[in-house]
Amino acid sequence: MAFELWRQDDNGNRFLVGAYPDRAAAERQLAALTRSHHKQIYWIAECQTEKLQETPCR
Numbered sequence: 001m002a003f004e005l006w007r008q009d010d011n012g013n014r015f016l017v018g019a020y021p022d023r024a025a026a027e028r029q030l031a032a033l034t035r036s037h038h039k040q041i042y043w044i045a046e047c048q049t050e051k052l053q054e055t056p057c058r
Contacts (some may be wrong), residue, residue: 002047003030007040019047 003026005017017033018028024046033042 004045004047005033005042006045007033007042010039017042 004019005026
């Protein structure tokens with residue numbers, strides 16, 4: 001199972017940040033991105049396939 005990290009910008013546009021092999025790796029990246037004070041929303045989504053990197057799981 002893989003985990004995707006997504007972000008939503010100030011205009012409501014959603015972008016895939018990356019896909020990670022485990023939740024811990026996704027959470028580390030999430031923590032690094034949320035350290036800045038830029039207004040963005042980030043979330044982690046569970047992926048049912050093993051697709052990694054730039055291929056979103058749908």
